[in-house]
Amino acid sequence: GENVEQHPSTLSVQEGDSAVIKCTYSDSASxxxxxxxxxxxxxxxxxxxxxxxxxxxxxxxxxxxxxKTAKHFSLHITETQPEDSAVYFCAAALYNFNKFxxxxxxxxxxxx
Amino acid sequence: xxxxxxxxxxxxxxxxxDVELRCDPISGxxxxxxxxxxxxxxxxxxxxxxxxxxxxxSGLPSDRFSAERTGxxxxxxxIQRTQQEDSAVYLCASSLGSGGTDTxxxxxxxxxxxx
Numbered sequence: 001g002e003n004v005e006q007h008p009s010t011l012s013v014q015e016g017d018s019a020v021i022k023c024t025y026s027d028s029a030s031x032x033x034x035x036x037x038x039x040x041x042x043x044x045x046x047x048x049x050x051x052x053x054x055x056x057x058x059x060x061x062x063x064x065x066x067x068k069t070a071k072h073f074s075l076h077i078t079e080t081q082p083e084d085s086a087v088y089f090c091a092a093a094l095y096n097f098n099k100f101x102x103x104x105x106x107x108x109x110x111x112x
Numbered sequence: 113x114x115x116x117x118x119x120x121x122x123x124x125x126x127x128x129x130d131v132e133l134r135c136d137p138i139s140g141x142x143x144x145x146x147x148x149x150x151x152x153x154x155x156x157x158x159x160x161x162x163x164x165x166x167x168x169x170s171g172l173p174s175d176r177f178s179a180e181r182t183g184x185x186x187x188x189x190x191i192q193r194t195q196q197e198d199s200a201v202y203l204c205a206s207s208l209g210s211g212g213t214d215t216x217x218x219x220x221x222x223x224x225x226x227x
Contacts (some may be wrong), residue, residue, distance in 0.1 A: 006154070034215075043116070043203055043218025044155070089154055098143055098207070099168065100216070102155040 002027040004092050006103025014111050019080050021106045023090035024072040030092040033073045034100075035064060038087045047088075048075070080110045114138070116219035118204050124225045125194055133189045133222045137206030142184050145216060147203040148173075155203065161187065162209050194226045 003026040013019050031052035036044035050057045050064045057064050066073040090103040117136045125131050137144050146158040157171040161181045181187040201221040207214035
């Protein structure tokens with residue numbers, strides 16, 4: 001089955017700096033890669049996703065890049081704000097098959 | 113509209129007891145998932161329901177775990193003879209199930225503590 005690894009497990013940045021979280025996956029058939037943000041006491045919430053037919057997707061301060069050859073994808077948050085502090089999860093799935101494999105999470109702390 | 117709701121929000125039980133966790137998905141969502149999240153870890157897939165199809169139970173860790181879904185609405189996850197290693201947050205998610213890989217909407221989870 002698919003194996004998703006996520007790094008780093010914790011990340012601390014100063015407000016205004018950028019944050020980058022990286023994930024690798026093992027199954028080359030995976031072609032859908034969502035990112036979730038989980039705030040304390042809440043369920044994860046989708047923030048951005050990418051399919052394997054594109055290499056990059058951007059939504060305001062958030063971007064995701066995908067390297068299919070190397071089987072890794074990354075989340076980039078620019079101009080970080082304290083409200084970005086949360087746990088972020090990456091996931092990999094096979095499109096049309098609704099089984100998701102999640103990374104172990106990255107706890108992002110944005111210091112004001 | 114209302115999101116995914118789960119009950120109870122917290123459950124403390126003694127080892128060996130059975131527990132039942134409930135999930136109310138978003139109305140109209142035909143797909144429903146259960147995940148387990150151990151402290152400081154990622155989400156572990158447990159089971160997936162899609163409409164009237166047979167559920168994908170491949171993630172259930174043992175035969176002590178079972179889940180049911182009534183039509184396209186409420187689902188219950190039952191853990192029999194609970195063990196301390198069952199302590200975790202159990203998350204439920206639902207999606208449209210219209211095909212493709214639909215956005216999953218998560219509930220707040222049930223925190224289970226087995227003493």
